[in-house]
Amino acid sequence: MENRGETRPLDLFSSGHRACAGCGPALTIQAILRATGAKVFVVSATGCMEVVSSQYPQSAWNVPWIHSLFENSAAVASGIEVALKVLGRSDDGKVVVIAGDGGTVDIGMQAISGMFERGHDICYICYDNEAYMNTGNQRSGSTPYDASTTTSPAGAKSFGNDRPKKDMPAIAAAHGIPYVATTSVGYPKDLTTKVQKGISVDGPAYLQIHAPCNIGWGFDSAKTIEIARLAVETGLWAMYEIVDGKLTNVMKVSKSKPVEEYLKQQRRFAHLFKMPGGEAQIKIIQDKASANVDRLRVIAEEESR
Amino acid sequence: MKEVRIHGRGGQGSVTAAELLAIAAFEDGKYSQAFPFFGVERRGAPVTAFTRLSDKKIRLRSQIYEPDYVIVQDATLITAVDVTAGLKPGGIVIVNSEKSADNVGIDQRIDTRTIDATGIALEIIGRPIVNTTLLGAFAGATGEISIESINKSVLARFPGKVGELNVQAAEKAYALMSAPREPQKHVKQRIRAKRESKVQPEGEKIIKGVIGRPGTSEATKTGDWRVFYPEFDMEQCIRCGKCLENCPDAAIREHVLHGKKAEEAKRRAEELEKTGKIKKAAAKKAHIQYQLNPEYCKGCGICANECPIKGIQMKLEEK
Numbered sequence: 001m002e003n004r005g006e007t008r009p010l011d012l013f014s015s016g017h018r019a020c021a022g023c024g025p026a027l028t029i030q031a032i033l034r035a036t037g038a039k040v041f042v043v044s045a046t047g048c049m050e051v052v053s054s055q056y057p058q059s060a061w062n063v064p065w066i067h068s069l070f071e072n073s074a075a076v077a078s079g080i081e082v083a084l085k086v087l088g089r090s091d092d093g094k095v096v097v098i099a100g101d102g103g104t105v106d107i108g109m110q111a112i113s114g115m116f117e118r119g120h121d122i123c124y125i126c127y128d129n130e131a132y133m134n135t136g137n138q139r140s141g142s143t144p145y146d147a148s149t150t151t152s153p154a155g156a157k158s159f160g161n162d163r164p165k166k167d168m169p170a171i172a173a174a175h176g177i178p179y180v181a182t183t184s185v186g187y188p189k190d191l192t193t194k195v196q197k198g199i200s201v202d203g204p205a206y207l208q209i210h211a212p213c214n215i216g217w218g219f220d221s222a223k224t225i226e227i228a229r230l231a232v233e234t235g236l237w238a239m240y241e242i243v244d245g246k247l248t249n250v251m252k253v254s255k256s257k258p259v260e261e262y263l264k265q266q267r268r269f270a271h272l273f274k275m276p277g278g279e280a281q282i283k284i285i286q287d288k289a290s291a292n293v294d295r296l297r298v299i300a301e302e303e304s305r
Numbered sequence: 306m307k308e309v310r311i312h313g314r315g316g317q318g319s320v321t322a323a324e325l326l327a328i329a330a331f332e333d334g335k336y337s338q339a340f341p342f343f344g345v346e347r348r349g350a351p352v353t354a355f356t357r358l359s360d361k362k363i364r365l366r367s368q369i370y371e372p373d374y375v376i377v378q379d380a381t382l383i384t385a386v387d388v389t390a391g392l393k394p395g396g397i398v399i400v401n402s403e404k405s406a407d408n409v410g411i412d413q414r415i416d417t418r419t420i421d422a423t424g425i426a427l428e429i430i431g432r433p434i435v436n437t438t439l440l441g442a443f444a445g446a447t448g449e450i451s452i453e454s455i456n457k458s459v460l461a462r463f464p465g466k467v468g469e470l471n472v473q474a475a476e477k478a479y480a481l482m483s484a485p486r487e488p489q490k491h492v493k494q495r496i497r498a499k500r501e502s503k504v505q506p507e508g509e510k511i512i513k514g515v516i517g518r519p520g521t522s523e524a525t526k527t528g529d530w531r532v533f534y535p536e537f538d539m540e541q542c543i544r545c546g547k548c549l550e551n552c553p554d555a556a557i558r559e560h561v562l563h564g565k566k567a568e569e570a571k572r573r574a575e576e577l578e579k580t581g582k583i584k585k586a587a588a589k590k591a592h593i594q595y596q597l598n599p600e601y602c603k604g605c606g607i608c609a610n611e612c613p614i615k616g617i618q619m620k621l622e623e624k
Contacts, residue, residue: 014555015554015556015598016526020315021349026554027551058521060522188550214605
């Protein structure tokens with residue numbers, strides 16, 4: 001694995017992993033590790049990225065890596081962080097959790113809450129592909145309103161998932177942790193900056209990275225980045241930081257695009273364009289996006305004053 | 306009872322093919338079973354599905370280890386997976402390939418039939434989805450099932466235009482495969498499974514329960530998953546690095562040319578710039594080359610979609 005005269009540094013998440021072609025989360029992990037460098041201890045919850053990167057007896061990780069269960073990645077990370085402290089080896093690297101949205105906003109919630117509460121020096125990163133994609137697209141707490149999944153299917157009596165997407169960054173911020181941020185795989189520079197801030201902060205940090213899944217969402221594998229950007233440009237995915245409890249550095253969406261542009265490219269929203277009453281549903285989604293855009297604009301303007 | 310094993314890649318519809326075949330068998334008045342191999346299937350990764358057909362009730366519930374027939378949806382699987390493992394004497398292997406049966410890399414003693422299902426599917430359906438085409442080929446080559454039942458089963462699953470196109474493709478394959486052919490070869494014995502394929506880098510010992518070394522996934526060449534590959538126009542390329550940054554498989558590399566090669570590249574680029582064929586931004590960085598690592602590229606097409614000058618074209622891989 002020598003670096004054969006190439007200018008690019010060794011990939012810390014190496015080729016040969018089994019993620020689908022055009023995988024958003026795989027791109028996210030590469031970007032995360034490019035930002036952190038090799039001095040990290042990664043803890044992975046069960047999920048797509050754990051499965052595709054560790055098919056026995058191989059590993060795609062070129063950093064120390066451990067997988068435990070869906071629910072306890074934050075607890076395992078807490079143990080590692082304390083052990084490093086006790087051994088006087090905290091300088092060896094930062095403990096980073098990389099987990100999916102299911103392992104974060106649903107199953108891992110109590111362990112995460114404990115980790116935040118105890119104030120461990122850990123950067124928790126959630127790649128958010130908005131459902132349980134490893135097992136074939138089941139709804140999670142992070143699935144957006146009206147998305148059709150196998151457990152929230154659209155049909156004659158349903159427009160798909162009838163609950164709003166859980167606001168996990170707000171829950172994290174409510175713990176009073178020093179750093180919370182949202183970003184997207186469609187904005188690599190923003191992602192890099194926020195990951196670096198997340199690992200340099202002393203104490204718990206929480207990052208949520210929007211990472212489209214072309215299989216589960218139903219779009220062409222070439223459009224992963226395009227879709228990620230559209231989520232931000234339409235206002236459906238907001239990018240901001242919460243530093244010491246204060247909402248800041250919001251990405252202003254000056255001319256937001258209509259949500260249809262984002263929705264119509266994805267099979268999980270296709271029913272909205274076919275079913276009677278779909279238009280009204282799209283309006284509901286548009287209103288949410290517009291409210292998002294307005295809210296962030298106000299904050300951005302206040303900040304620039 | 307006849308047992309069929311289907312080798313494919315995630316997303317190629319192997320499991321669907323197994324199910325369609327089982328439903329077609331019902332239509333023919335037979336008993337049948339279809340089920341997939343449980344694993345971590347990802348789009349493009351090797352997958353297996355099974356179908357049993359019988360005139361009597363089927364009590365067996367196990368995986369199929371000794372198939373009568375094997376369908377290979379993608380010829381690149383032959384080097385990656387032991388497709389003929391356990392094949393019964395007189396068994397038939399049907400391979401999706403443009404090549405002749407003697408040249409697809411399967412044991413010469415085995416009765417192998419090839420069909421260019423990708424070609425047929427692209428021509429008739431317009432997409433490289435080959436499962437229904439191969440079912441037509443299966444019906445033609447083995448006579449185990451009627452093409453009418455295959456068609457019925459396909460139309461029930463995919464009503465409307467899509468189903469009709471799939472039926473057309475299946476019928477074409479059926480006609481090609483049921484044409485008279487030379488006497489069949491016969492293997493007297495069951496084909497033994499090869500020893501477990503190499504999953505660890507050379508010289509690396511597998512210790513049970515332990516992942517020996519970091520970064521060992523590089524031993525898995527995911528390049529054979531792809532259907533399309535990106536072709537770079539390095540003359541027009543402005544070296545923005547978007548393709549490198551957005552490759553989920555780290556399959557695009559930057560090489561910096563040195564010495565004579567670098568000078569040569571620069572000179573050529575300057576000439577092109579003078580004639581107005583390329584932009585200055587491209588000419589200035591002519592010594593930097595982006596190269597695809599075909600061993601790992603899965604052909605997702607993100608690089609082509611993100612390239613700001615549209616300098617990357619996705620081309621159909623020849624298999």
